[in-house]
Amino acid sequence: MITTDSELIAALAERTSCDPGDLFMPVTWGRMRDTFSYPLDEAAAEQVMQKIIEEMTHVVETGVPAITDPASRYVWLHEMITHYQSCETRKVAIRVSDAGRMSAWAMSGYDYDPAADGWDLDPEDYDDELIAQVQTWEWWKQVKASGVRESWRMPSPYAGADSEVPIDRVLDERDSTGDESVYRRALKRIRDANYRDVDAWAHSGHEALSRADAVVGTTKQSNARRAAALDEALGFYQTGVIVGELSLPVGFTGVLPWSCIENRPFHRARHGLALAWWRLGDFDRAATVLWSGLWINPDDNQGLRDLLPLAESRIAYEDTHID
Numbered sequence: 001m002i003t004t005d006s007e008l009i010a011a012l013a014e015r016t017s018c019d020p021g022d023l024f025m026p027v028t029w030g031r032m033r034d035t036f037s038y039p040l041d042e043a044a045a046e047q048v049m050q051k052i053i054e055e056m057t058h059v060v061e062t063g064v065p066a067i068t069d070p071a072s073r074y075v076w077l078h079e080m081i082t083h084y085q086s087c088e089t090r091k092v093a094i095r096v097s098d099a100g101r102m103s104a105w106a107m108s109g110y111d112y113d114p115a116a117d118g119w120d121l122d123p124e125d126y127d128d129e130l131i132a133q134v135q136t137w138e139w140w141k142q143v144k145a146s147g148v149r150e151s152w153r154m155p156s157p158y159a160g161a162d163s164e165v166p167i168d169r170v171l172d173e174r175d176s177t178g179d180e181s182v183y184r185r186a187l188k189r190i191r192d193a194n195y196r197d198v199d200a201w202a203h204s205g206h207e208a209l210s211r212a213d214a215v216v217g218t219t220k221q222s223n224a225r226r227a228a229a230l231d232e233a234l235g236f237y238q239t240g241v242i243v244g245e246l247s248l249p250v251g252f253t254g255v256l257p258w259s260c261i262e263n264r265p266f267h268r269a270r271h272g273l274a275l276a277w278w279r280l281g282d283f284d285r286a287a288t289v290l291w292s293g294l295w296i297n298p299d300d301n302q303g304l305r306d307l308l309p310l311a312e313s314r315i316a317y318e319d320t321h322i323d
Contacts, residue, residue, distance in 0.1 A: 086235030
């Protein structure tokens, strides 16, 4: 039986891993709107908590999908889901939006031309097997059909800063000490200090994925630990992706080349998002993210072209032997 706001907040914090301070307003506001009243028995409490969680995780719409086949454009996160994995994601998206947009910009004179820069390879320079493989890539056919597109650069969350980028220092410390718990706490400090640091969200997702992969066995407890780490990774990646999307123009149709280092955190977050969904058995969403990643970076410096057919074939991630 739940009889007070404090008890309900504690139950929600345990369920969602949200900070109790972030739960105060949703709980009190819900009660003030007369959507519920105390005492709450087990069934009523579950219903109230589910409603609050749904409100706190509802997606924030960013870009406007073009009226074209999703196979030939960027697919926004809000097109793939109605609710985020973590209530923190919506909070971060709203705070970043309210703080003012840091916009990506088109790089004049650096358009992407698939006829000149793409995968139509010279047989004299490449082996026949690769050239034949390229002919089977449906994503590449879509990229070629789209013609010349603008290349864009993401903003840096530390533009103008004189000091070292925090994530670089933290990664160096982890590599030198090997202390994952210290690394995890350091990533949280970066995220809390600068919500716009997409790379901090991406690397937080990587760290959670590593914890999931480190779980051995198939006992009920092992499976629960693995699932919890995967869910945590999914939340981090979704947050990084939405923060990145908030910098893109609403009708974005361009390319985000890997050669621009400012674009790499967004690509890392999206790559991780695909891997997390894939590990969770959500093949369709994983494939959509991979396909869309090839659309915005056709040079494919991350090897998404090798992962896409596996996800589309609905092959379980653990059966792929991907490093």
